[in-house]
Amino acid sequence: MKRIFKRIMITAAGVMLITCTAAGAWKISGRSKNVLTTASFSNRIIEEYQIPDHVDPGQKVSKIVNVKNTGTRDSFIRLRITGLLGTRNSEDQLVVDPSLDPAMIQMEFNTEKWKYLEDGYWYYADILKPGETTKEPLLKSYQLRKEADNRYKGKDGEILVELESIQASSTALEDLWKVKKEVLGVQESKCRACDTVTKVTVDKDSRIVINEGDADLFANFKNLLPGCARTQSIKINNQRGKGVNLYLKAEDNSGKAQTEEMKKKIETFLGKYAFIQVKEGNKVLYQGAVNGKTKGTGQPLTKGVPLGQFASGTKKELVVKLWVNTEMGNEYQNLTGKVDWVFYGEKSEPDEKKADGTGKNDPAGNSSSSGNAGTKMTMSGKISPKTGDSSQIFGNLCLLLAGMGMMVIYKKKTVYIRKGKSENEKH
Numbered sequence: 245m246k247r248i249f250k251r252i253m254i255t256a257a258g259v260m261l262i263t264c265t266a267a268g269a270w271k272i273s274g275r276s277k278n279v280l281t282t283a284s285f286s287n288r289i290i291e292e293y294q295i296p297d298h299v300d301p302g303q304k305v306s307k308i309v310n311v312k313n314t315g316t317r318d319s320f321i322r323l324r325i326t327g328l329l330g331t332r333n334s335e336d337q338l339v340v341d342p343s344l345d346p347a348m349i350q351m352e353f354n355t356e357k358w359k360y361l362e363d364g365y366w367y368y369a370d371i372l373k374p375g376e377t378t379k380e381p382l383l384k385s386y387q388l389r390k391e392a393d394n395r396y397k398g399k400d401g402e403i404l405v406e407l408e409s410i411q412a413s414s415t416a417l418e419d420l421w422k423v424k425k426e427v428l429g430v431q432e433s434k435c436r437a438c439d440t441v442t443k444v445t446v447d448k449d450s451r452i453v454i455n456e457g458d459a460d461l462f463a464n465f466k467n468l469l470p471g472c473a474r475t476q477s478i479k480i481n482n483q484r485g486k487g488v489n490l491y492l493k494a495e496d497n498s499g500k501a502q503t504e505e506m507k508k509k510i511e512t513f514l515g516k517y518a519f520i521q522v523k524e525g526n527k528v529l530y531q532g533a534v535n536g537k538t539k540g541t542g543q544p545l546t547k548g549v550p551l552g553q554f555a556s557g558t559k560k561e562l563v564v565k566l567w568v569n570t571e572m573g574n575e576y577q578n579l580t581g582k583v584d585w586v587f588y589g590e591k592s593e594p595d596e597k598k599a600d601g602t603g604k605n606d607p608a609g610n611s612s613s614s615g616n617a618g619t620k621m622t623m624s625g626k627i628s629p630k631t632g633d634s635s636q637i638f639g640n641l642c643l644l645l646a647g648m649g650m651m652v653i654y655k656k657k658t659v660y661i662r663k664g665k666s667e668n669e670k671h
Contacts, residue, residue: 286315309383318412491548
């Protein structure tokens, strides 16, 4: 019976130690959903024109040519307009007659909102925003000059309008069109999201709060185009009374409610074309694919990138840069990728006192107590506070109860042995 009792007490003590360790585990986390979108870059010609039966020399014909931004990104616009004269074939295609002077088609252009440059293009002197139409048309009307002789009689004519557009950035304007924004007199629109600063706070209750609500972690990472780069700051503040080690990890959340084809496109976009870099000062904490599934610099983003140790009251600023590979094709337009960014923290400071009250820290996290008859028993169990002081008290209480249980076992064993010896001595 006593042996059974001893086994029960050993089992109970073991359960107490396991419970103690589990109850003392300390880990907190905060989650923010980030939506990354690729831009839909599209502009089209809006034309108001009624084809006349015929045009006499000197006759003015209304032909209004505008451009509308049907995409999701600001655009720079340029048009090339060419007059053509000739005859139509059986397939209703115009066959140009080189003997006829296309300058006989006189066009009325708007020179207030459009500028003609030496490259032969008319440039819209403003940024065309998504959903907007040019404020003034480039072409208003045309006429056949009075100087046109009988050679032009019965001929057909066309006004060919060619549209080109690029994203509204001074870099693209100079690199692609070799034109400075000062020539057009335009100012790049200020992006509100560019001023967005993400705030991550470990508060006094040991909770991780992101932007004081369920906000998008990177509000600036939207409407992305090939070659596009965005930067955003993350300010981290530890208001908890104790230190904490913080980590950042990424979880791809794009697969829900998507077709298999779309899932594959989004996974390719996040893993092959969209890249992210996390820096603290000059130190690169992570650099690689946004979804963290491809090899990068630093700890894999899917497993958690260490952001460092934050003592109580510590404030740090991280700079996150996102860029899109210039090789990304048009098939990736208008995509929406969803990434869950998870900040999580673990205790960084050692326990203040050992269980034996010496006030010294054991690097292994062990504590010791003494039993009767000079026997010393060591119980392994790392005690860490949870999200408040109550868990630390509970953990210490578990350890105390486990120690008392072990001492009871020891006492029972001692009595049993002594009793046996006394019976032998009688014989």
